[in-house]
Amino acid sequence: MGISPVIPDIVIGRLPIYLRALSRMMQERQGYTSSQELGERLGISSAQIRKDLSHFGEFGKQGTGYDVAYLHEQIKRILKVDHEWPVAVVGVGDLGRAVAHYRGFKARGFRVAALFDSDPSKIGERINDLTILDMDRLQDEIRRQAIKVAMVAVPAEAAQAAVNQLVQVGVRAILNYAPITLAVPPGVYVQYIDPVAHLQHMTYYLQP
Amino acid sequence: MGISPVIPDIVIGRLPIYLRALSRMMQERQGYTSSQELGERLGISSAQIRKDLSHFGEFGKQGTGYDVAYLHEQIKRILKVDHEWPVAVVGVGDLGRAVAHYRGFKARGFRVAALFDSDPSKIGERINDLTILDMDRLQDEIRRQAIKVAMVAVPAEAAQAAVNQLVQVGVRAILNYAPITLAVPPGVYVQYIDPVAHLQHMTYYLQP
Secondary structure (H helix, E strand, O other): OOOOOOOOHHHHHHHHHHHHHHHHHHHOOOOEEOHHHHHHHHOOOHHHHHHHHHOOOOOEEOOOEEEHHHHHHHHHHHOOOOOOEEEEEEOOOHHHHHHHHOOOOHHHOEEEEEEEEOOOOOOOOEEOOEEEEEHHHHHHHHHHHOOOEEEEOOOHHHHHHHHHHHHHOOOOEEEEOOOOOOOOOOOOEEEEOOHHHHHHHHHOOOOO | OOOOOOOOHHHHHHHHHHHHHHHHHHHOOOOEEOHHHHHHHHOOOHHHHHHHHHOOOOOEEOOOEEEHHHHHHHHHHHOOOOOOEEEEEEOOOHHHHHHHHOOOOHHHOEEEEEEEEOOOOOOOOEEOOEEEEEHHHHHHHHHHHOOOEEEEOOOHHHHHHHHHHHHHOOOOEEEEOOOOOOOOOOOOEEEEOOHHHHHHHHHOOOOO
């Protein structure tokens, strides 16, 4: 009982949200929390939170609830972000640049480790301590650093080709900002960031 | 039969993805498609697509499938993006700037109509044809333009206060880039963009 071998992906998708709330509690120097409090912060039922966490073990104590720092540490371990993943950023337009500058990765298990673009006017430019490399150096550099995680912020028409290159040299997790659905082989994970799709989802409910 | 009064939110969330695929087919000058083809492009079963669309009416014809332009037009209408929504961007850091520059909104039903920041060094700066306004002008400007949709890209600790201001003057849909869960009253919709949460979701499945 308690630990289940195959855990629904939707449960896995909620763990980063729990982790984010726990990080915030740690910043606020809160020692303990409950599934009720977490649920209220996140708009998720406390029963759901208890059920989600029960897939991975027993983290709470009757009466005292969850030790924030301990649960935070355990979820980091489960999500494998208790160490740092180097990340490649492919496409250094406005968005890739914002990603390259973003300071929120480090505390959450990631480090931007390589930047690529095909625009000659950008190649060689430095952002923080990284130099933007030409796309034709992508595969060598990703192999050299054994990078498994990439963020793709190239135009839609260039995205599939870039992803094919990434997958060939061992990238297994791709966060895609291009507004296009990608084809990848089994064992490669893709998640999408499409702000307009989120906006359109919400306007359905609005009165114009 | 066919048209149902309350449609599950998860179905609504898939419509923007269908719309995006149909837009791409239009760009590729494809006249007709099928639920099979859409499903293959999107990694969704054809039965799911037919079921989702059946909530809104009969769009396909036996034998010929879906008229791409017609279905595109109908989904735009359902999502209420057959006209343009003005959007406020709150927080013009790297990310807000990328959003302000992004050219992909217009074709999909949105137009960045106002930019706000609290940093005196940014206020007055022009991006495209917009001037960055001080946060203390936010409420007047949003009222003046009757803006109902906003993107929030301020630091986590400033996000809830910004959202409270937005909601007070009639904003009903908020896309939140700050890594924090927001509290909003009923009738206000929030969606979240947290790239690190997506990365953490995927690293669960990887071998370090």
